[in-house]
Amino acid sequence: MAVLHLVREALVPDAATADVAELVTSGLFEITGEGDSIELSLIGAAQEALRERLTKDDVWRMGDALDRHIAKRLSGRELTSVVSDPSASGELHAEIYPFARASRQTLDLLGVQTPEQVVAPERTHDEPRLAPLPRHDAQSGVSFALRLALGLLPTDRQPTPLEITACADTVARVLAGQGKTVDRVALLREIQTQVVAFQEPAAVLDNDRGHLPWLRRDTGTHHWDFWERYERFLREARGVPPRVAQRLDESTNDVLARLEDPRRPGAWRRTGLVIGQPQSGKTSHYIGLAAKAVDAGYRLIVIITGPHNALRTQTQLRVDEGLLGFDSQYQMFSDVPNGDTAERRLGVGALPKAKPLSIVSMTNSSEKGDFSPKPLKIHGFDFRERALPLVFVVKRNSRVMENLKAWLTEQYGRVDHATGGDSVVDVPILIVDDDVDRYYAPLNSAPDNSLPVTGRSIRRFLATFQRFAYIGYVSTPLAGMFLEADKHSKEVSSSLFPHSFLYSLRAPSNYLGPERLFITQGEGRSAAPTEVLPLVRRVTDHKNWVPSQHSAKHVPGAELPDSLSEAIDAFIVSCAARRARGQISVHNSMLVSVSRFTRVQAQVFDQVCARIGYVIDILQNGRSPAAVQQMAALRNLWLSDFSPTSEALSSSDAARTSWEEVAEHLIPAMRKIQIRAANGGSRDSLAYSEGEAAGLNVVVIAGAQPSWGLTLEGLTVGYVLPSSSTHESLLQLGRWFGYRIGYEDLCRLYTTPELEGAYVEVATMTGKLHQAIEETARLGLTPQEFGLRVRAQQSPGK
Secondary structure (H helix, E strand, O other), X not given: OHHHHHHHHHHOOOOOHHHHHHHHOOOOEEEEEEOOEEEEEEOHHHHHHHHHHOOHHHHHHHHHHHHHHHHHHHOOOOOOOOEOOOOOOOOEEHHHHHHHEEOHHHHHHOOOOOOOOOOOOOOOOOOOOEEOOOOOOHHHHHHHHHHHHHHHOOOOOOOOHHHHHHHHHHHHHHHHHXXXXXXXXXXXXXXXXXXXXXXXXXXXEEOOOOOOOOOOHHHOOOOOHHHHHHHHHHHHOOOOOHHHHHHHHHHHHHHHHHOOOOOOOOOEEEEEEEEOOOOOOHHHHHHHHHXXXXXXXXXXXXXXXXXXXXXXXXXXXXXXXHHHOEOOOOOOEOOOOOOOOOOOEOHHHHOOOOOOOOOEEOOOOOOOOOOOOHHHOOOOOOHHHHOOOEEEEEOOOHHHHHHHHHHHHHHHXXXXXXXXXXXXXXXXXXXXXXXXXXXXXXXXXXOHHHOOHHHHHHHHHHHOEOEEEEEEEEOOOOHHHHOOOOOOOOOOOOOOOOOOEEEEOOOOOOEEOHHHOOOOOOOOOOOOOOOOOOOEEEOOOOXXXXXXXXXXXXXXXXXXXXXXXXXXXXXHHHXXXXXHOOOOOOOXXXXXXXXXXXXXXXXXXXXXXXXXXXXXXXXXXXXXXXXXXXXXXXXXXXXXXXXXXXXXXXXOOOOOOOHHHHHOOHHHHHHOEEEEEEOOOOOOOOOHHHHOOOOOEEEXXXXXXXHHOOOOOOEEEEEEOOOOOHHHHHHHHHOOOEEOOOOHHHOEEEEOHHHHHHHHHHHHHHHHHHHHHHHHHHOXXXXXXXHHHHHHHHOOOO
């Protein structure tokens, strides 16, 4: 499709996108492929006609356009040529067939070395043999159609509603002509989801003192292999809208440019802070940044997560998927020899024709996979000599940080004559500190003698390196983060205040944030008024079950409150409704957070298990009085709550689904439900990746642990009560936000009016802080000057 647009631009510049669509529907092309792989092949008669009528000038113009397109995409990298070789035994996929017709003699004249011939059976022709394209799978029909539609729509601007509708009609008609049925309404909704989403530019505070500008992607000085395969993974496997993927590329480039060139000699340090929204894609952002940092030459990547194993494991899985390309539980090096049964490719490594890239993971995704120097005595392997990029995903723990500091110093350190101690002088390192909401302020504002143990170990770790970049990621910025203590000792390094830059990301337009659930002050000056979605359900019947103030010895009431029983029913109904909409192999999660005490959570776990087991048992019976009563309750919940909510949204945002369609999927949806515990003492693992193929339906009984960033995939229903720690309850409530594409109307948040009011207050203050950052950015002030403003406002009488 990209080549077709090149032809249009080179030979028929006056033609519009509609003309391309007309050409595709003319019957001159055969459309084949599967999922994200689409082939447009001219029919034989059309090929003969073009051979007869195309002039040499047309051919040269097309060749020149193709050369410029390849040069722009490859940014100066070498292009591997594929030539026809009668003695070769391999097969060529159809998409590289045209390149295979280049002659060996031409390459010889250009001085390009060609592969040596291998012994193989004789061929009766000189043309490369084509491998058959995969057959079209009916289940991937919408994905296939969406890929084709996105190729027809303009990419340099926002498509108009008329263009989107016409494109959906065109694609549906083309596929119907080839005997492939696609749901036009579902296709139209998917197109709108992909192309309507956008993300505004970030607000940035800069301090360029001591910084040397270095990043120019168009110079061809770097190969962006890790980034390009991650970007491809986001677009093709995760369905990230094109404009959002483009903004991610731009923002990660902005942040990378504000770090130092890893090739720059001498000592340097860069400290920055990236501010996002809760569950808005910060992990995707720092994985993209890490990919570009590896491409640029950063040798060491350290990602610091929260203090619990489950969060570290989940982050490691995301890194495996987006950066490494292999399952770190089974292998440490990316270049495992062919035929080794331990090799497990996933994510970016499992993409079709994914380019193999060399990288090492020094941690793994098992529960005990955090960094430990004991298993790293690898016979005959010298990390310094191989110069491979090393990736560490570690939890926020002082012992882990001290062990990592000691091991890296042993591997890369040498005596620093200025200090007399060991220092890592010539190996650049990027440290990503994830979700530092509650930890960042003490790292900056606390004097050295009052630093928390873990904060001290992190700063001691950084003091070991003479070339480092530290980036903190935060979702709920508080004023205390921008206050800096005046003096620090050399032993623990200076504070991690974002002296270099402060980068405030705006959430994409398809993000479901607090301003869409509650009436709050908008984020920033340019935030448009947003209509509040009717998704919050207020809880007032919990006090006799689990009151807001209770001890670890509290025993919950014998009966679940009606509000929690309704929330469980809402989760069952929403899972069934997603199946009815074709969202079958997806994750659905319900969060139940009512207490910070593990003992109380265990009792709630048992009660929730009993309730869900009861509903499943009676509905499977079908005709008992209890089953009829329960089915009537689910039906009433759908008709009185879910259906009106869907009707309140536009048909493009909420598919119209009947109760009869939902009822057909109730039993299959319920059979998939699992109940898990997530707290500091629980060994339950929320390993969504293990259920990727079929999708999981999970009810999570949560303690404090998910407050520190554990992601609940497909979070649909939340039941959050105030605990003895209001701060933790607010963080739990904040976890509910994120992306709910195609099922926003099916989401429900059950909470108390008091907790809702407290969160509205926090969200409003956060919005004001975002606004203050934007105003400071427009004035061209530095992060330090912003910090002085905050300090002045914190002074007595302000």
